[in-house]
Amino acid sequence: MIDLPKKEVDVLVIGSGAAGAISAWDSAVKGLDVSMIGVGTPATEMSSGCIRFNDDRSVPEGLGLDRGDLEDAFSRAERFLIDEMKTSGLKMEGARRDQGRYYRCHGTIVPENIVQGPTSSGGLDRIEGERICVIGFEDRTEFDHRLFAKALAQRSDLRVEHIAVGTTNGVLRNSSVDDLLDMFVDAAGSASGEVVFVPPFISLKDIDRWEELEKRSGRKFAEPVMDLGMPGARLRDALISSASRAGVSITNGASIVGMSISKGSLNEVTVRSGHRLQHIECGAAVFCGGGLVGGGLGVSGKDVIDPLGLFDVRYLREGDGIDILARASSGGIRTGPGLEAIVDGEKVRNLFVAGASLPGMNIVEGNGIGDAMATALLASKAATEASR
Numbered sequence: 001m002i003d004l005p006k007k008e009v010d011v012l013v014i015g016s017g018a019a020g021a022i023s024a025w026d027s028a029v030k031g032l033d034v035s036m037i038g039v040g041t042p043a044t045e046m047s048s049g050c051i052r053f054n055d056d057r058s059v060p061e062g063l064g065l066d067r068g069d070l071e072d073a074f075s076r077a078e079r080f081l082i083d084e085m086k087t088s089g090l091k092m093e094g095a096r097r098d099q100g101r102y103y104r105c106h107g108t109i110v111p112e113n114i115v116q117g118p119t120s121s122g123g124l125d126r127i128e129g130e131r132i133c134v135i136g137f138e139d140r141t142e143f144d145h146r147l148f149a150k151a152l153a154q155r156s157d158l159r160v161e162h163i164a165v166g167t168t169n170g171v172l173r174n175s176s177v178d179d180l181l182d183m184f185v186d187a188a189g190s191a192s193g194e195v196v197f198v199p200p201f202i203s204l205k206d207i208d209r210w211e212e213l214e215k216r217s218g219r220k221f222a223e224p225v226m227d228l229g230m231p232g233a234r235l236r237d238a239l240i241s242s243a244s245r246a247g248v249s250i251t252n253g254a255s256i257v258g259m260s261i262s263k264g265s266l267n268e269v270t271v272r273s274g275h276r277l278q279h280i281e282c283g284a285a286v287f288c289g290g291g292l293v294g295g296g297l298g299v300s301g302k303d304v305i306d307p308l309g310l311f312d313v314r315y316l317r318e319g320d321g322i323d324i325l326a327r328a329s330s331g332g333i334r335t336g337p338g339l340e341a342i343v344d345g346e347k348v349r350n351l352f353v354a355g356a357s358l359p360g361m362n363i364v365e366g367n368g369i370g371d372a373m374a375t376a377l378l379a380s381k382a383a384t385e386a387s388r
Contacts, residue, residue, distance in 0.1 A: 004278040009035045009249075010387045011380075012269055012280055014256060015288030015296065017042030018369050019355030019376035021239035022080060023286045026380040028246035032387060035280065036243060037254040037271055042236065043290050043356065044369060048104075049231030051081055051114040053096045053370035060360040062316045064337035065378065073374040080373070081114050088245070089207055090238035091117040096370065100125065105143045105199075105226040107151025113370065116231055118210055122197060122222030127158065133193025133219075134162040135184060143199040143226060163187050177206050181213055188217045195220045200230035204237040256308055259351075261343055266351040283387030284350040286379045287311075287333070287341065288372075291356030297332065304331030311353075312342040316360045332359035339379045350386040354379035 013024040016038025024036040059070060078096040085092050094100060094114035101124040104110050109124070120126070132152055136145025149162035165187050175183070180201050188196045200223045202209055213221050223231065244250055251273060258270035269280045289296025298307045302324055306313060314334035317326055333353045334342040341351040355372035356362050 001272075002276045004276050006279045006281065007035070008281045009033045010283045011035075011383050012037070012282040012285040013248075013288060014038075014269075014285060015042065015290060015355070016240065016250065016252065017044035017236070017288065017290055017355070017372075018239055019290075019372040020286070020288035021236075021243045022077065022373045023288055023354060023376040023380040023383075024248040024250075025080075025084070025239075025243045025246045026377055027384050027387075028243065028248045030384055032384060034247070035249040035251065035282075037251045037256075039253055039255040044239070045232045045236040046228050047232045047235070047369060048112075048225045048227050048229075049116055049233075049235040050102070050112040050119060050225055051092070051094075051370045052099075052111070052368070053078070053113045054368060059371050059375065060316055062360065063335065063339075063358060065339070065375075069378060070374060073377040074370070076377050077370055077373040078114070081370075084242050085235075085238050088238040088241040089204055090234055091207075093117060093120040102225045103148065103152065103197075105148065105224040107148045110225055112225065115225075116223075116234065118200070118202075118221065118223040119225060119231065121195070121220055122224065127195050127222075129157045130159075130195045131193045132158050132160045133188060133191040133196045134160065135165055135187050135191075135196060135198050136162065137199065138164045138166060142229065143224060145197075145199075148197065148224060159192075161191055161193060163191060177202065177209060181209060181216070184213060184221075185217045188219050188221075193219065195222055197222050197224060199223070200226055202234075203230060204234040204241075207234065259308075259310055261348055261351070264346055264349050266348055282350075284352070284383035286376070286383050287351065287353045287357060288355045288376055288379075289357050291332070291362030296355075296357040297362065299328065302327070304328050306333060310343060312345065314342075314359045329362050330360050332362060333357050334359070338382050339375065340382075350383070352379040352382050352386075 010032040011027045011034045013036040028034040099111040134145045134149040145162045153160040254273040257272045260268040298305045312334040315331045317330035336347045339352045340347045354376040
């Protein structure tokens with residue numbers, strides 16, 4: 001193991017998903033020296049890239065948060081998504097208190113608050129009375145164009161056709177963005193659809209090519225809502241870009257192997273990246289490691305556990321009438337009213353927890369990304385104050 005020189009930062013953010021990125025960004029734009037570390041694929045990247053705000057319906061009263069502060073954090077998260085993501089190249093549309101309805105990749109309808117531009121074009125209110133063309137790959141099971149077209153055809157106001165353009169092995173995996181653009185433009189040209197749905201294929205670095213697709217074809221293109229694909233990767237890339245641009249030092253593939261806590265204060269965090277070991281002294285830290293999906297929490301038997309073996313765990317729902325899944329989803333890292341982590345029954349004054357690691361915030365399929373980001377802003381504010 002190689003020992004790297006000790007590092008000193010004002011704030012250390014643990015976790016590089018949506019909560020971690022906005023927390024790190026928020027502290028950095030206030031002038032603090034911030035480092036963010038992450039390991040594995042965060043739930044944000046596995047999500048649909050859409051943002052759903054459940055507000056105080058999924059930020060439990062049991063966390064003890066000030067509701068006025070929480071309301072302000074929700075508004076700030078909304079502004080960040082609309083304004084800051086645009087500077088990172090990702091146009092997002094919608095509003096926190098207004099839910100639009102969109103088609104998922106298998107034809108079911110899902111409500112979302114803030115979505116990426118290509119998804120917005122396919123909103124139910126945007127395609128009323130239109131002729132629709134659905135283009136897909138013959139063997140692409142995550143976007144079954146036939147099933148998707150059949151679902152849309154259930155609406156009496158839509159005229160729907162679908163086109164297959166080869167297989168993922170023969171086309172998608174061996175084609176450049178230019179090749180795919182040419183292929184979708186040609187396929188759309190042979191159809192009568194005014195709105196054309198295609199599987200998500202454009203990364204953040206090429207997202208400006210979306211307008212080229214529409215200009216060349218003379219048609220409006222749209223993406224379905226799809227997990228485990230390009231939209232989630234685009235969102236994560238945009239979040240990382242914003243944090244980096246704000247001055248955050250980012251280390252991927254780094255995991256926590258130890259924390260030094262004494263007299264109710266976090267003094268040092270030990271981080272391992274491959275064969276390298278580094279000790280980081282920090283004025284404050286924010287843990288945004290995620291829930292059961294993101295790896296910030298684990299399960300042992302019937303119990304939710306902290307994989308670090310450090311934090312106290314709390315359940316918001318327990319009792320004879322609560323099933324195992326409901327109990328697990330209500331579990332998380334115990335915190336004080338200011339999101340201070342509880343370790344061995346004692347609050348740690350400069351270590352804070354946010355996002356899906358909190359009790360009752362472990363929401364699957366990215367449905368609580370907006371709420372996780374709001375709690376991360378509260379934790380960032382507390383960490384900023386504690387570090388000074």
